[in-house]
Amino acid sequence: MGYAKGLKCRECGRPYPANPIHVCEFCFGPLEVDYDYLAMSRQVSRQRIESGPPSIWRYRDLLPIEGEAAVGRHCGYTPLVRARNLGKALGLTHLYVKNDTVSHPTLSFKDRVVAVAVTKALEFGFPVVACASTGNLANSVAAHAAEGGLTSFVFIPSDLEQGKVLGTSIYAPNVVAVDGTYDEVNRLCSEIADKYGWAFVNINIRPYYAEGSKTFGYEIAEQLGWRAPEHIIVPAAGGSLITKIWKGLQELWKLGLLMAVPTRMHVAQAAGCGPIVTAVKTDTEVIRPVKQPRTIAKSLAIGNPADGYYAYKVVKDSGGAGEHASDEEIVDAIQLLAGTEGIFAETAGGVTVAVTRKLVQQGVIGRDDLTVISVTGNGLKTQEAVQGALQAPAHIKPTLKSFDEVLAQRPAMAAKA
Amino acid sequence: MSVLVRIPTPLRAVTKGQGEIKTDAGNVKELIDRLEQEYAGIKARLCEENGSVRRFINIYLNEEDIRFLQGLNTALKAGDEVSIVPAIAGGARTGGGVPAPF
Numbered sequence: 348m349g350y351a352k353g354l355k356c357r358e359c360g361r362p363y364p365a366n367p368i369h370v371c372e373f374c375f376g377p378l379e380v381d382y383d384y385l386a387m388s389r390q391v392s393r394q395r396i397e398s399g400p401p402s403i404w405r406y407r408d409l410l411p412i413e414g415e416a417a418v419g420r421h422c423g424y425t426p427l428v429r430a431r432n433l434g435k436a437l438g439l440t441h442l443y444v445k446n447d448t449v450s451h452p453t454l455s456f457k458d459r460v461v462a463v464a465v466t467k468a469l470e471f472g473f474p475v476v477a478c479a480s481t482g483n484l485a486n487s488v489a490a491h492a493a494e495g496g497l498t499s500f501v502f503i504p505s506d507l508e509q510g511k512v513l514g515t516s517i518y519a520p521n522v523v524a525v526d527g528t529y530d531e532v533n534r535l536c537s538e539i540a541d542k543y544g545w546a547f548v549n550i551n552i553r554p555y556y557a558e559g560s561k562t563f564g565y566e567i568a569e570q571l572g573w574r575a576p577e578h579i580i581v582p583a584a585g586g587s588l589i590t591k592i593w594k595g596l597q598e599l600w601k602l603g604l605l606m607a608v609p610t611r612m613h614v615a616q617a618a619g620c621g622p623i624v625t626a627v628k629t630d631t632e633v634i635r636p637v638k639q640p641r642t643i644a645k646s647l648a649i650g651n652p653a654d655g656y657y658a659y660k661v662v663k664d665s666g667g668a669g670e671h672a673s674d675e676e677i678v679d680a681i682q683l684l685a686g687t688e689g690i691f692a693e694t695a696g697g698v699t700v701a702v703t704r705k706l707v708q709q710g711v712i713g714r715d716d717l718t719v720i721s722v723t724g725n726g727l728k729t730q731e732a733v734q735g736a737l738q739a740p741a742h743i744k745p746t747l748k749s750f751d752e753v754l755a756q757r758p759a760m761a762a763k764a
Numbered sequence: 765m766s767v768l769v770r771i772p773t774p775l776r777a778v779t780k781g782q783g784e785i786k787t788d789a790g791n792v793k794e795l796i797d798r799l800e801q802e803y804a805g806i807k808a809r810l811c812e813e814n815g816s817v818r819r820f821i822n823i824y825l826n827e828e829d830i831r832f833l834q835g836l837n838t839a840l841k842a843g844d845e846v847s848i849v850p851a852i853a854g855g856a857r858t859g860g861g862v863p864a865p866f
Contacts, residue, residue, distance in 0.1 A: 358819055372774070373809065375820040375850035537852070633831050653852070656819060 350390075351411040354554055355381040357657070365411070367471050367546060369553045377653070378554045380411040388602050393573055396565075396604075403459055403562040409598060410463055410562075411555045417469045418495040419462025421451045423562050427570035430720070432687035433700070437707050441717045443576070444684070445567055448692055448725040453490050453514065455483035455693070455724035456588065460559035464548035465491040467555040473546035474498060479536040480549075481529050481584065481646045482511030483724050488548055489518035500545065502532050508645060510728045528640065530651045549585075553653075560588045561595030567719055568599055575600075575608045578667075578718040580703045582615045582695040583623050584647045586658030588723070589614055593661045611667040613711070614658060615702035617642035617694075618671040623652055626659045627669035634659065643674045643732045644694040646724060668711045672701035678736050680704070681726060691726035699723075765790060765840045769799065770847040778806045792823060793836040795846060810848065820851040 354363040358376025369378050391408045399405025403423030404416045426446045434442035447456040461484070468476050477500040478488045485501040492499035499520040503512065504527060516522055525532045533549075540547040548556045568575050575596050581589040593612050599605040616624045619642030622634050637650035652658065662669055672680065681697035684690050692700070703720050706712045726733070741757065743749040769785045776783060780803065787802070789795035793815075800807040810821050816836070817823060823830045824847040830838045840846070 370850070370852050371820075374818050375774070375852060376818070377820070377852070635832065 349411060349413050350382045350384075350387040350408060351380050351413075352383045353381050354378040367468075367473070367551045369551050380554050380558055382409075382411075384598075384601060391602050391604070393569075393604055396569065403462060403559065403566075406562050406565050409558075409565070409595075411558050412463065412466050413470055414466075416462065417466040418491045419452075419458060419465070422458045422462040423450070424566060425450055427567060427719070428688060428690065430688050433684060433720075436683060436687050437704050438714055439707060439712065439718055440715050443567075443571075443717075443719045444688060444690060445563065445719055445721050446690055447563070447721075447723050448690060448696070452494075453483070453486040454728065455487065456560070456563055456721075457483040457487040457724075458491075459562050460484075460556045460587075461487040461491050461548060463559035464488075464546075464552045464556035465495050465497065468497070468546035468548070468552055469495055471546065471552075473544075475500065475543070475545040476548060477501065477536070477540070477545045478548045479503075479529070479533040480515075481648060482507050482515075482728065483646055484549065485515040485520075485522070486511060486728075489515045489520035489522075492520060493518040502536050502539075504529050504532055504645075506645075508729050508731055510730055514728060529649050530636075557587050557591055560591035561598065563588065563721065564592035564595030565599065567592075568596060568605055571717070571719075573599075573605060574717075575605055575610045576717040576719045577609055578611050578613060578706075578712050578716055579721060580613045580615055580699050580706065580718070581721045582644075582647055582699045582723060583658055584649045584652065584695075586623055586652040586654030586656075588721070590654055590657045590661050592721075593665060610665060612661050612665040613667045613702070613706055614662050614669040615699045616669070616671055617644040617647050617677065617698055618673045620644070620648045620650060621669075621671045622650065623655050623658050623662075624669035624671050626655070627662050627667075632656060632659055642677075642694075643729075644672075644677055644698050645729070646693060646695045647698060668706060668709075670702040670705040670709075672698045672705075676701040678733055681733055682736065684722070685726070690722065692722045693724040693726050693729040694732045695724055696722040696726070697732075765842045765844065767795065767840050767842070767844040767846055769795065770845065772848055772850055774850060775806065775809055775848065778809060779803045789840055791834075791836070791840055792825070792830055792838045792846070795840065796836075822849045822851050823847070824849065 356371035356376045359374045401424040428444045430442045430444045450458045475498045479502045502523045505524040540550045596608045600608045620640035634655035640648035640650050677697035680701035741753045771779050
């Protein structure tokens with residue numbers, strides 16, 4: 348049995364039963380899961396979590412499901428990497444990378460939210476699960492639907508990276524490529540959800556889905572030895588992840604598992620689609636939608652972020668900051684992360700590393716501050732972004748002479764050898 | 765100034781089923797007060813207690829979000845069209861025993 352007692356409107360506080368609904372009927376605000384924290388606190392402890400499985404389900408008591416995990420049993424508990432080399436490059440002595448490039452099964456943090464959403468959809472008895480997606484969500488929904496024996500429909504913008512389309516189609520869902528921006532796809536999906544009564548993980552199941560992201564924050568705290576870091580830098584598309592990491596840390600503190608949460612939450616977006624960062628930098632709480640996102644970070648190309656205001660608020664309330672990254676900076680940062688730590692992140696990871704660099708340069712992040720960079724997806728999914736930026740292989744004949752000649756021509760190669 | 769107001773489906777229960785209302789107002793604030801006079805309870809759906817427009821309600825004047833104009837003070841002229849649109853596409857259904865998908 349879970350501790351979710353129902354849903355609650357984030358704006359006006361009206362309570363609702365724990366149904367597949369996501370909008371307040373009175374004020375149209377978004378609904379959020381409401382927990383019985385008192386009852387939860389009697390059950391949850393560090394020891395109880397530590398004795399749980401090496402997955403997001405060790406935090407099962409804090410997730411909005413009634414039974415057991417139906418899908419995604421191996422999701423989460425990804426490495427928290429002590430990034431000494433990247434730290435040297437950026438000027439940080441206590442830098443970590445939370446590495447969801449290896450998330451099981453589809454190599455992005457979306458597995459966390461989808462494992463919860465599809466489990467919940469099955470609890471509700473939906474026969475079809477669906478989503479609107481910039482790529483990673485589609486991969487994950489298709490995979491978990493396959494695992495759970497559900498029919499799935501995934502809706503994507505038609506200009507999505509090839510790797511992401513293939514990485515969705517392989518699980519044999521129904522893929523619908525829409526000629527439009529993600530925002531147009533999402534708006535269409537609201538109408539489809541209304542008409543067909545399917546479980547859209549990011550629409551009518553959104554309140555449950557979103558809770559899965561808290562596990563990203565729980566793991567950071569647990570892996571640091573039950574400690575909240577001084578800085579967490581998080582990429583933002585719809586804005587949900589950064590708000591839920593914050594919520595997760597606050598819950599651990601409220602439950603007595605953390606002594607304090609001194610964490611400053613920093614938001615990272617692309618220059619070509621960064622409405623939340625713009626709001627943070629100009630100190631205006633009204634998010635100005637970006638009508639035509641233009642960035643290689645397609646996973647972050649959401650011009651009208653559903654949780655934009657709440658993401659802005661988390662940054663402000665925690666004393667955080669935000670920055671934009673240009674396409675060039677993104678590509679450079681992907682290579683920097685790969686070359687220093689051997690971690691190949693997708694474009695969103697490049698955005699986050701690039702923004703971290705800027706925040707250090709601006710003095711927002713101190714040299715010795717305990718800092719965690721959130722890397723949310725695998726670079727193999729966005730290969731187009733770095734193609735052309737990488738050094739081509741040395742091409743030789745199968746002779747020692749041929750190799751010696753090349754070595755002589757490339758001093759850098761010789762230096763490493 | 766005589767303006768046309770478009771009411772989204774979820775709010776039509778308050779406006780006696782009407783999706784389009786013609787009314788007179790000099791600015792958006794006056795418009796909302798006028799609507800409240802005619803259809804009691806609509807203001808509480810559109811505005812917080814302090815009078816500002818609710819975060820998840822968008823009001824468009826001739827396709828422009830008033831948040832990027834002069835907000836509640838946005839002036840209206842004869843023939844203007846004001847659309848009230850819940851921020852989340854699709855909006856909530858009214859009534860019925862089964863909770864709406866949104």
